[in-house]
Amino acid sequence: MSDHNRDPNLEPASGASEPKAELNPSTPHAPRRGRPGQAPTAQDRTRAALRNQLLGGRWSPGDNLPPERSLAEEFGVSRVTLRGALAGLAREGLVRPRQGSGIQVLDPRRHGGPDLFAWLIEQDGADPERSLDLFREILRLRRVLALDVMVRAAERADPLDVARLEAIAAQQAERLHDADAYLAGDEEYQRQLIRISGGEAMELLFNSMQRALLHHRDLTLAFMGSLRAHHRTYALVQRLLNSKHPRRRLALAELALDRVEARGLVRVKRLLSKRGGGSP
Numbered sequence: 367m368s369d370h371n372r373d374p375n376l377e378p379a380s381g382a383s384e385p386k387a388e389l390n391p392s393t394p395h396a397p398r399r400g401r402p403g404q405a406p407t408a409q410d411r412t413r414a415a416l417r418n419q420l421l422g423g424r425w426s427p428g429d430n431l432p433p434e435r436s437l438a439e440e441f442g443v444s445r446v447t448l449r450g451a452l453a454g455l456a457r458e459g460l461v462r463p464r465q466g467s468g469i470q471v472l473d474p475r476r477h478g479g480p481d482l483f484a485w486l487i488e489q490d491g492a493d494p495e496r497s498l499d500l501f502r503e504i505l506r507l508r509r510v511l512a513l514d515v516m517v518r519a520a521e522r523a524d525p526l527d528v529a530r531l532e533a534i535a536a537q538q539a540e541r542l543h544d545a546d547a548y549l550a551g552d553e554e555y556q557r558q559l560i561r562i563s564g565g566e567a568m569e570l571l572f573n574s575m576q577r578a579l580l581h582h583r584d585l586t587l588a589f590m591g592s593l594r595a596h597h598r599t600y601a602l603v604q605r606l607l608n609s610k611h612p613r614r615r616l617a618l619a620e621l622a623l624d625r626v627e628a629r630g631l632v633r634v635k636r637l638l639s640k641r642g643g644g645s646p
Contacts, residue, residue: 412441413451417485420460420471427473431461458482480507480574484581494638501585501634508575509623511568512556516606516619518563523607527562531555531607535600542593549580549587555600588637589630599625 406414416437419425431437431452438448452469455461459477462470474482483504487497519527534555541547553576560569579586590596599622606618 408443409447409450409454412443412447413454414485415441416451416455417458417460420455421474421482421486425471427471427476429471430467431469431471433468480504480571481577483575484578487578487582487585494635494641497638498631498635501582501589501638502631504575504578505589505627505631509627511571511575512623513616513619515560515563515565515568516603516622517612517615518565519559520607520609520615522564523562527558528604528607531558531562531600532604534558535597535604538597538600542597545587545593548593549583552596559603585634585637588633590626591629591633596626 425431432440434445434448438445441448443451452461452463456463458481459479460472460474460482462472462477464470472478483500487500534551538548538551538555541551556572556576557569560572602618602622602625606615606622609615609618
């Protein structure tokens with residue numbers, strides 16, 4: 367958008383430093399693994415360890431995994447537990463059982479899905495720059511989808527749709543000091559936008575990206591920064607939905623994303639550097 371056509375009302379506000387939202391003390395500020403509220407099972411742990419080794423290159427695509435008995439002994443689990451872990455990895459596109467020929471290792475780039483982003487970021491010994499690149503890739507894909515969703519939603523939204531989103535945004539204002547509740551509300555807001563846009567396939571893609579982002583809750587909250595500042599982006603989306611001008615809709619959609627992304631990756635990079643023992 368050229369400067370002479372820019373609407374001064376769309377300019378980002380100069381961001382004064384604001385306090386971050388307080389975290390719910392019942393929820394640790396760390397990636398969540400396993401089932402909510404439950405410790406990971408032996409099958410979960412075995413699956414995670416095997417996944418880490420598969421993504422880390424212990425075996426190459428096309429290789430066969432060692433026999434079940436050897437793997438079960440290596441991980442100290444029963445063969446039943448091992449089979450459950452391998453079945454989960456097969457669903458993720460990392461391995462494929464072949465009748466009478468063992469378990470074949472697959473190329474995750476060919477057979478995996480967006481859910482693998484979450485695991486690639488947290489590989490043991492992962493390089494902070496590599497993790498940042500992966501996080502950036504998720505956000506780039508999310509941005510492309512979000513722009514399309516917001517513009518299409520603005521074309522299709524009726525007054526009831528707009529009112530429903532306004533109600534969610536109003537509820538979000540009451541959740542600024544409960545990060546978990548705010549994240550849940552933000553997800554619901556995004557889902558409503560996607561459904562208004564008529565994108566069933568888009569919602570399925572959103573599910574994968576959302577799992578990857580929420581698996582790394584600490585990175586996601588670092589990216590969002592001040593929840594009070596983030597909450598102001600809802601007003602931009604509401605203006606977008608009420609706008610009758612296609613170019614203005616796109617400008618508002620881009621601004622809503624820019625406000626979140628402007629400093630978000632800097633905060634994520636700082637957190638990843640601390641994790642990796644590097645300097646921020």
